[in-house]
Amino acid sequence: MPFDLSWYYEIPTARAALLMVAAFVGFYWAGAVIVRPILRMFVRRSPGLNDLIGYILSCFCVFYGLLLGLIAVTAYQNVESAEQNVTREAAALSALYEDVSRYPQPYGQDLRWLIRDYTRYVIKYAWPLQQQGIIPEEGTIRAEALFDRLLDFQPSTPGEEILHAEALRQINHFLECRRLRLHSIRAGLPRAMWIVMFVGAFFNILLCWMFDTRFLTQLVLGGILAAYLGLMMYLIVDMNQPFRGEVSVSPEAFELLYQRMLED
Amino acid sequence: MPVPTDSHPLHGGAVSRRGALRSGVAATLAASRVLAPSLFVGCSLGIPPRVPTVRIGLLHSQTGPLAIGSTSLRDVELDAVERFNAAGGILGYSIDPRAPDPRSRTDLFPKRAATLLDDGAVALFGCWSSASRKAVLPIVEERDTLLFYPVQYEGNETSRNVIYGGQVPNQQVLPALDWLRSGPGGERKKFFLIGSDYVYPRTTNFIVRKWLASTDAGIVGEEYFSLDTEDFAPVVARIRESGADCILNTVNGAGNIALFAALAEAGIDPAKVPLVSTSVSEDDLRSMPAAHVAGQWVLSSYFQTVGTPANAAWMAGFRSEFGHDRVFGDSMEAAWCLINLWKQAVEEAGSFATEAVRQVFARGIGFDGPGGRMTIDPATQHASKHFRLGRVRPDRLCDVVVSSDGPLAPDPYPQVAFPGWKCDWTKGGLEPGPEVSIDG
Numbered sequence: 100m101p102f103d104l105s106w107y108y109e110i111p112t113a114r115a116a117l118l119m120v121a122a123f124v125g126f127y128w129a130g131a132v133i134v135r136p137i138l139r140m141f142v143r144r145s146p147g148l149n150d151l152i153g154y155i156l157s158c159f160c161v162f163y164g165l166l167l168g169l170i171a172v173t174a175y176q177n178v179e180s181a182e183q184n185v186t187r188e189a190a191a192l193s194a195l196y197e198d199v200s201r202y203p204q205p206y207g208q209d210l211r212w213l214i215r216d217y218t219r220y221v222i223k224y225a226w227p228l229q230q231q232g233i234i235p236e237e238g239t240i241r242a243e244a245l246f247d248r249l250l251d252f253q254p255s256t257p258g259e260e261i262l263h264a265e266a267l268r269q270i271n272h273f274l275e276c277r278r279l280r281l282h283s284i285r286a287g288l289p290r291a292m293w294i295v296m297f298v299g300a301f302f303n304i305l306l307c308w309m310f311d312t313r314f315l316t317q318l319v320l321g322g323i324l325a326a327y328l329g330l331m332m333y334l335i336v337d338m339n340q341p342f343r344g345e346v347s348v349s350p351e352a353f354e355l356l357y358q359r360m361l362e363d
Numbered sequence: 364m365p366v367p368t369d370s371h372p373l374h375g376g377a378v379s380r381r382g383a384l385r386s387g388v389a390a391t392l393a394a395s396r397v398l399a400p401s402l403f404v405g406c407s408l409g410i411p412p413r414v415p416t417v418r419i420g421l422l423h424s425q426t427g428p429l430a431i432g433s434t435s436l437r438d439v440e441l442d443a444v445e446r447f448n449a450a451g452g453i454l455g456y457s458i459d460p461r462a463p464d465p466r467s468r469t470d471l472f473p474k475r476a477a478t479l480l481d482d483g484a485v486a487l488f489g490c491w492s493s494a495s496r497k498a499v500l501p502i503v504e505e506r507d508t509l510l511f512y513p514v515q516y517e518g519n520e521t522s523r524n525v526i527y528g529g530q531v532p533n534q535q536v537l538p539a540l541d542w543l544r545s546g547p548g549g550e551r552k553k554f555f556l557i558g559s560d561y562v563y564p565r566t567t568n569f570i571v572r573k574w575l576a577s578t579d580a581g582i583v584g585e586e587y588f589s590l591d592t593e594d595f596a597p598v599v600a601r602i603r604e605s606g607a608d609c610i611l612n613t614v615n616g617a618g619n620i621a622l623f624a625a626l627a628e629a630g631i632d633p634a635k636v637p638l639v640s641t642s643v644s645e646d647d648l649r650s651m652p653a654a655h656v657a658g659q660w661v662l663s664s665y666f667q668t669v670g671t672p673a674n675a676a677w678m679a680g681f682r683s684e685f686g687h688d689r690v691f692g693d694s695m696e697a698a699w700c701l702i703n704l705w706k707q708a709v710e711e712a713g714s715f716a717t718e719a720v721r722q723v724f725a726r727g728i729g730f731d732g733p734g735g736r737m738t739i740d741p742a743t744q745h746a747s748k749h750f751r752l753g754r755v756r757p758d759r760l761c762d763v764v765v766s767s768d769g770p771l772a773p774d775p776y777p778q779v780a781f782p783g784w785k786c787d788w789t790k791g792g793l794e795p796g797p798e799v800s801i802d803g
Contacts, residue, residue: 204649204650205649205650208649208688209431211686211688212434212685212686212688212689215685215686216434216438216685219684219685223445237461237462237463240425240426240462240463240464241425243425243426243464244425244426244430244434244464247426247427247430248430360686361683361686361687363686363687363688
């Protein structure tokens with residue numbers, strides 16, 4: 100995690116968006132009152148300066164817009180990829196549950212209990228930890244217990260051999276997806292990207308302060324730009340951590356699976 | 364020339380900076396007034412208040428040979444903690460259960476216990492074998508923490524830092540021997556003792572030897588096997604040769620599968636020579652073919668078939684969370700009672716501190732569990748427990764054949780085996796008697 104934004108993810112979504120927008124607009128307006136008069140001492144009444152600033156700002160916005168767009172897409176892809184991993188992990192568990200249901204007793208029952216135990220742990224204990232950016236540890240114990248018990252089974256017929264091979268394939272797939280899910284808990288944009296984004300936003304605002312326009316126009320137009328910048332930042336920060344915040348990957352896939360397991 | 368004033372700006376009708384600022388401030392104040400209720404409710408950003416937490420440690424093996432039985436105890440304790448938290452926690456604190464895996468290895472139990480206590484656990488729940496409990500004992504005594512031990516054991520131990528929730532021999536084996544020697548029990552006189560080779564079976568059989576010595580019954584054989592023994596056919600042949608009319612089984616773990624199978628294959632009829640097991644629960648029985656176990660006898664304080672409303676409610680609640688095919692056993696019931704007793708003690712003490720909680724136990728408290736009321740004896744910190752003997756049905760559950768009228772008081776030092784040994788924590792603690800050699 101490049102910056103500790105734990106507190107931010109606990110704010111309800113609408114308020115977090117408003118907070119980010121208010122921070123950017125507030126910063127812009129404060130700058131307009133405090134910094135703009137100083138800047139204007141250097142640039143005021145320079146003929147054609149507004150055109151020059153406008154030209155630089157439009158060039159800058161192209162690059163900055165591209166950067167923000169690409170980062171937003173990357174963050175969105177991270178969320179989507181985390182969501183896909185969660186779905187695949189639940190699907191692999193579901194298939195494994197079906198496979199082991201055909202095992203002779205007591206293996207079949209033991210394995211079903213262990214799969215249910217793992218699924219329940221993910222929903223009740225692992226997810227709240229993930230939402231705090233903490234990698235849950237006790238899921239590994241449960242996954243190991245499941246794997247160990249599966250390896251205890253020695254197939255004695257060709258049918259059991261095929262079933263066991265399929266179960267082993269499923270458990271390996273499940274472990275792979277699980278590892279990817281755990282990896283994505285703390286995955287996020289690197290520190291350098293955050294710096295470039297915020298410095299870029301600052302330059303954007305700085306250029307706007309330099310415009311020689313009426314004060315109210317400055318406040319309104321610059322405020323709109325700052326608000327949109329804030330909204331983009333909110334979007335990226337919110338999607339940066341796939342399991343954190345109100346808009347995050349949910350345990351729904353596991354919940355549906357567990358519900359079905361309980362109905363057996 | 365017009366004089367610039369706030370009301371007459373210079374820029375012919377354009378808004379002056381001061382005017383704009385004034386309007387801006389007014390607008391901001393107005394907006395703040397409108398938005399404040401939703402933005403700054405309770406001077407917060409809407410971040411939910413954090414509930415303070417208290418950590419407890421659940422010390423149960425989740426991998427290795429003891430895993431299946433132990434994992435069920437962890438599940439029962441998690442279920443209890445979830446119910447506590449859903450009802451508002453204990454003393455306003457949410458309980459945070461941590462369950463590391465000692466991997467069925469005696470050497471890992473004290474390490475995991477120490478880590479849990481280092482991480483702030485206020486109490487420990489768990490251990491399975493006597494070896495694991497004895498390994499954890501120095502840690503909990505040194506750190507002055509309470510360990511809640513839910514498994515039946517051999518006795519011959521007391522600690523200020525352990526609350527024992529399982530049966531001791533005077534609540535399990537000795538009443539069983541009494542009944543087996545009686546008319547309804549078949550007037551059995553020749554007992555063959557078979558057990559795993561560790562402290563619980565050896566101490567229990569020592570007590571049995573001493574107790575039987577004062578009766579007209581006798582022991583016709585006594586053998587011990589390592590926990591990983593899989594071939595019991597030779598000993599079954601020796602049991603047959605000995606003429607035993609009852610086999611007292613203190614084998615623990617997976618060895619029971621092979622023992623039950625060997626007896627069934629040898630054609631030993633449970634109606635004539637029953638195997639009376641002390642360490643087998645319904646949870647273990649489901650691992651064995653019905654033909655191998657039906658008709659055999661099991662000693663326990665609790666069976667799933669106990670027909671109390673509290674038992675039905677407990678099983679229904681647990682199954683709705685963990686699955687409708689879950690099977691219940693004696694240690695699970697003891698674990699449930701112990702964690703509820705801990706909650707009760709903490710609430711009565713108004714504190715999670717060990718000494719405060721222990722003082723409540725010293726006054727004597729009880730809990731109406733699924734198998735009946737469990738009370739903790741202040742003198743020994745052991746539980747009063749029902750004695751029950753069950754016969755295994757073809758569906759591998761047990762019918763209660765004989766039961767004590769009520770809970771039996773615990774006696775960790777039966778005088779027949781440990782003469783002179785006494786324990787009363789309300790009057791000075793343990794008074795050791797003459798040294799006793801278990802193997803002697």
